[in-house]
Amino acid sequence: MGRNTRKRRTPLATKIVAGAAALAVGGGGLVWANFYASAHEDHGGHNRTRSAGAQVATIDCPDVGQKIRDVPDRARGEVDGELATMDSQITNAYQRLATTRRAQAGDSQFVQNSILGPLKDRRKAIIDRIQLEINRAGGKADDNLDELAGCQGRPADQQNGGGQNGGGQDGGGQDDGQNGDGQNQDDNGNGVAGPVADDFVDINDVQPNSRNSRNGLAANGDGGSTGTFVTDCGVNENNLFNSDNLIAAPGVDNGAHHTHDYVGNQDNDAFSSDEDLANADTSCQNQGDKSTYYWPVLRLQDGTQEFDANDQGGGAEGNIGKILKPAQAELKFVGSQQGDVVAMPKFLRIITGDAKSFTNGDANANTSWSCSGFEDRQVTDKYPLCPEGSQVLRTTNFQSCWDGQNIDSANHRDHMAFVQEDGSCPEGFQAIPQLQVRLAYDIPTPTVENGQVQNPYAVDSFPEQLHKPITDHNDFINVMDEDLMNEVVDCINRGEDCQ
Template identity: 85%
Template sequence: MGRNTRRRRTPLATKVVAGAAALAVGGGGLLWADFSASAHEENPAHNRTRSATAQVATIDCPDVGQQISDVPDRARGEVDGELAALDSQITDAYKRLATTRRAQAGDARYVQNAILGPLKDRRKALIDRIQLEIDRAGGQADESLDELARCQGRPTDPPQDGDGQDDGDGQNQDDGQNQDGGQNQDDNGNGVAGPVAGDFIDIDDVEPRSRNSQNGLAANGDGGSTGTFTSDCGVNENDVFNSDNLIAAPGVDNGAHHVHDYVGNQDNDAFSSDEDLANADTSCQNQGDRSTYYWPVLRLQDGTEEFDANDLGGGAEGNIGRILQPAQAELKFVGNQRSDVVAMPRFLRVITGDAKSFTNGDANANSSWSCTGFEDRQVTDKYPLCPEGSQVVRTANFQSCWDGQNTDSANHRDHMAFVQQDGSCANGFQAVPQLQVRLVYDIPTPTVENGVVQDPYAVDSFPEQLHKPITDHNDFINVMGEALMNEVVDCINSGEDCQ
């Protein structure tokens, strides 16, 4: 497996101690199970999941990064580092939640007193530092950020009636015994990694021409600029993986807390500069495309111990099983329904979807799952069960309206937008080529019987996001040369199909 060999600076806040053995996050936050302990058992826990009742399943914290929009450029590095430290705090707290099941059962206030209360204090200290760094750089920190320090416990799925509402102390009013059917346990009561049976749906049960999300899938290019440009960059045959996030957490080791696949640019760790990207090798057939395209890996939870089984971002944070290589990775740029497109600036950074959408909500979610032969049926919050001979499909259509000035923004979103309902860009934004990523996988169809999923597949995620399909996301940094970008624009605006 290809891994970065550059010497890496690991801030103390990112060093979450996972324990002596590979740990797998309990699907509902009940336990981080030691899989080495169950490997010799007759029915090992790694190949099935079962629904069970739950107390607090996971930790739900306000996303501070999404609330920050005015950060002076010279403070962005420090602020991004503090935001990554906030993520590590949540990971650490989730680990504590997952390993104290017995204590929680004996003390109704344990989660609040031992986990959520201390977490709030730690978050408040980092938020204060973020505000100070913004002020020192000449910006004006938002005092309301203080309100984002408090987190709460929540069940895997929202309660179906009024009895499960949070009363503000991290426990539910029903004393945490919400019958949400969303926990994963083996026959011995040990937690195993998600997903759960409720996270899957038979593609035949999905309505045609359906997608329960507003973002992304209405393809551009039907009117104003109808051409396409396809970049063939392979399917990560070079095995380039890491758990960094160069866009959202630059300079922070393990900033994603889950593993990414990379195609295109071959220098993609958290410490890569624009110069590094410009000088790197590329897996794209067109050597002028050094762009980096990346997304969280899919894994088949079949008991395989991958290269990262004991590593942060991998097995030590609940991302377990065999990493699946796409059978196809289609990277296509299309136009705008209402107008010509203009060139993307070099080093433009774009994130689509939300890796934390299980706890954040679906405002920025842009997940889309389907099966070959059924792609008029798209789902956002379920993994599809495909019939024999059909393959799993992940689709991500990126924002395609640019503010005309910035290659990034403080929350990594404000400089880009989706088209409006009529297909045009909002005032002040310009239409740029829309990147559409289509990933196809050969995956044995899991069977779901009596609440048990046999050998499920799942997207890598932050530990507290429980491998939910709605957390799927996709990232892009444009590192095309000027000549190639002009070719892309000319092809799209002239109605040609190029590659």
């Protein structure tokens, strides 16, 4: 299995090699030890508690990119490049955190003095450059961005057995990542940070209709524009993989720090221009759809050495195991409950979900995990354990309200919005066809015994996000030709089901 050949032409933004020194590896992955953390959510009585004095498990940094507004167009590339460098700094700091546990045990101030303090200084330098670039381009940078320079160490959750945390002060504590029998407890024996047993739930234990999510509402309903349009673009039969993100980090190699599946457009990497996308081949059956649809891969952590086992974005950043392609990828566009939809502009970019939602919080999270045959039971911060014969499902409803002007925005979110509870768009936004992505996977059900999970599956993630299911996300760039987009809109507004 191979990834696409990258083009090495000069991008608009200065190319940033967002690499980080690989950790000592076991099977190509980040070495991890006995520490983990998990987001909190109640699923039919399945609550978790946090210990007050747990040792630092990961690094929690304010997301500067989410706070930036009104970046002049000519500064966008430079700002995106600086933000990607900041992500790389977090990755490096996290890797240092994960490989210095013994030093931390001997010095209660090690994390603060050797990891978090220097990281704050480096982030402050980048924030200063971002402010300068915005002001030089005629904008007005937020003077308060400096407040986002500092990061914190996030403590591990209460252990379900295994290692005993010691002092737990500023990342200290007497814990070398082993329990009494000398074995790591919470890396499942695979050498990487997560997922852990607490990240999984038996779908039978999830209460029907209990999902609590502000985002991801389905746009269509009984009224308004009730048609649908399905585009069949396959399941990445061409093995198009890379760890770039053309929307969030254009011109940046390994800007995502995790590997994506791509369907649709076949010329999608960090260096693809709109012209490249328009002239590319497509895996979609309708050749008028050259849109790009991409999402982080799922992997089965079974010891398989994938093509990227030693690469940045892959095993060198903790994303290890067999890449699992969907058995089915359904891409469907639906209408609005409140009326007709209008055409999407060509090259409109939409990011839904938040790849950093474990540390950012769930304000932009948009995850939905379930099992076939149990689709009335949806979970957001757990991976489902499905019964034999049932597929794991990932479902995403994209934002479907557009500001009517911009194909992108400085934080890649403000030009789009979700529908409100009544299905209408916020003031100043208009309804466009809503993309709904349903991915179905044939995955052997992991076993959970004695607080450990065997052969878990997990979504690729930034290293410090610990493969948490709430970090799942999805990306789309509209590259339909005008005739096809008009057909999509007409079909939906007429209430027909088309493909």
